[in-house]
Amino acid sequence: xxxxxxxxxxxxxxxxxxxxxxxxxxxxxxxxxxxxxxxxxxxxxxxxxxxxxxxxxxxxxxxxxxxxxxxxxxxxxxxxxxxxxxxxxxxxxxxxxxxxxxxxxxxxxxxxxxxxxxxxxxxxxxxxxxxxxxxxxxxxxxxxxxxxxxxxxxxxxxxxxxxxxxxxxxxxxxxxxxxxxxxxxxxxxxxxxxxxxxxxxxxxxxxxxxxxxxxxxxxxxxxxxxxxxxxxxxxxxxxxxxxxxxxxxxxxxxxxxxxxxxxxxxxxxxxxxxxxxxxxxxxxxxxxxxxxxxxxxxxxxxxxxxxxxxxxxxxxxxxxxxxxxxxxxxxxxxxxxxxxxxxxxxxxxxxxxxxxxxxxxxxxxxxxxxxxxxxxxxxxxxxx
Amino acid sequence: xxxxxxxxxxxxxxxxxxxxxxxxxxxxxxxxxxxxxxxxxxxxxxxxxxxxxxxxxxxxxxxxxx
Numbered sequence: 001x002x003x004x005x006x007x008x009x010x011x012x013x014x015x016x017x018x019x020x021x022x023x024x025x026x027x028x029x030x031x032x033x034x035x036x037x038x039x040x041x042x043x044x045x046x047x048x049x050x051x052x053x054x055x056x057x058x059x060x061x062x063x064x065x066x067x068x069x070x071x072x073x074x075x076x077x078x079x080x081x082x083x084x085x086x087x088x089x090x091x092x093x094x095x096x097x098x099x100x101x102x103x104x105x106x107x108x109x110x111x112x113x114x115x116x117x118x119x120x121x122x123x124x125x126x127x128x129x130x131x132x133x134x135x136x137x138x139x140x141x142x143x144x145x146x147x148x149x150x151x152x153x154x155x156x157x158x159x160x161x162x163x164x165x166x167x168x169x170x171x172x173x174x175x176x177x178x179x180x181x182x183x184x185x186x187x188x189x190x191x192x193x194x195x196x197x198x199x200x201x202x203x204x205x206x207x208x209x210x211x212x213x214x215x216x217x218x219x220x221x222x223x224x225x226x227x228x229x230x231x232x233x234x235x236x237x238x239x240x241x242x243x244x245x246x247x248x249x250x251x252x253x254x255x256x257x258x259x260x261x262x263x264x265x266x267x268x269x270x271x272x273x274x275x276x277x278x279x280x281x282x283x284x285x286x287x288x289x290x291x292x293x294x295x296x297x298x299x300x301x302x303x304x305x306x307x308x309x310x311x312x313x314x315x316x317x318x319x320x321x322x323x324x325x326x327x328x329x330x331x332x333x334x335x336x337x338x339x340x341x342x343x344x345x346x347x348x349x350x351x352x353x354x355x356x357x358x359x360x361x362x363x364x365x366x367x368x369x370x371x372x373x374x375x376x377x378x379x380x381x382x383x384x
Numbered sequence: 385x386x387x388x389x390x391x392x393x394x395x396x397x398x399x400x401x402x403x404x405x406x407x408x409x410x411x412x413x414x415x416x417x418x419x420x421x422x423x424x425x426x427x428x429x430x431x432x433x434x435x436x437x438x439x440x441x442x443x444x445x446x447x448x449x450x
Contacts, residue, residue: 165438178441178443180444278433284426287402288405
């Protein structure tokens with residue numbers, strides 16, 4: 001068989017070719033004459049073998065051709081095609097000598113149907129999550145107002161982590177616990193799930209951030225994995241998802257308690273602003289002082305009025321209170337000048353009186369109260 | 385190690401104290417006691433913020449020790 005092939009020469013002295021010679025030569029002719037090309041057709045008889053290779057036929061009204069897509073090539077695809085799906089296949093035609101069959105070795109497969117295979121895989125996983133109630137908005141937990149311990153699941157050497165650390169450092173003295181993982185490619189899914197399991201064992205954790213910076217659809221695909229989405233849903237503390245891509249919502253985003261557009265936004269959502277907290281504390285100090293001053297004034301007036309009628313005991317009592325008042329006056333001085341509200345600040349609180357500091361605490365339609373310098377105004381969040 | 389109250393819990397108590405003081409239906413002794421507690425808690429939360437920095441640590445293995 002070492003001789004160069006002459007297509008039209010008989011391969012044996014008797015003038016008859018062996019079967020193997022025919023199929024071998026056919027393969028050489030096909031491979032030489034048909035370079036890799038795009039083929040359009042419908043998927044038929046799809047089978048996935050133990051080895052991970054995919055076998056199917058492509059057909060149209062007039063003909064069909066058998067195809068194989070090896071595991072190394074189909075691994076990049078999010079889901080196998082469905083029966084009858086219209087596809088474009090980039091394939092290398094060849095002849096399988098042992099069967100004497102024309103085959104296409106498919107290198108790339110694109111569905112022509114809305115969104116293609118990626119869309120199909122996304123919708124399948126989404127349906128499974130919805131079936132288990134994991135997409136129910138009622139599951140979403142509020143974020144802690146003053147997180148002290150924040151876990152971050154992301155790539156250790158990407159800009160996303162640096163952004164998160166920088167924003168938290170600027171805003172709030174929390175403890176950040178980094179659980180480094182890969183965020184794309186083989187193994188990323190398993191590492192992220194393992195990191196969630198480790199985070200679940202952290203004591204006193206307040207909130208968890210999972211995410212990455214922007215990337216291509218394929219790069220972000222780990223965050224569309226059903227396993228990752230279920231890990232997010234199972235987290236014992238609220239999860240902020242920050243998969244850096246404005247236009248594509250990932251399953252991770254849908255299941256998380258809060259979706260941030262970027263890692264920086266996630267860090268801001270996880271923490272209060274220390275300046276705002278300081279202003280709030282100052283305001284509380286003022287209220288404290290005013291409350292007790294009013295009460296003392298009232299008591300003092302009453303005591304003055306009854307002073308004539310009350311003898312020594314009452315006078316003694318008054319003296320005692322006045323001493324205490326004088327002592328507390330010193331403490332009041334320490335608090336002033338804290339007339340924050342009079343400088344034009346307003347304080348928003350929910351009906352239970354809790355102070356609202358961040359956008360995440362305002363849901364459309366929520367009623368709240370605005371405290372300004374001379375009283376309170378009822379208010380309501382505009383519908384989105 | 386005894387766990388100190390969370391910042392959120394301290395602040396919630398402080399807000400409750402202010403609310404009660406503003407309601408004016410307390411007797412004088414109670415008002416003064418609340419005021420003193422309020423001042424103390426206000427100092428405590430301010431101290432917690434003053435000079436505190438974010439801490440960052442990385443966990444590679446299993447955090448079973450925590």
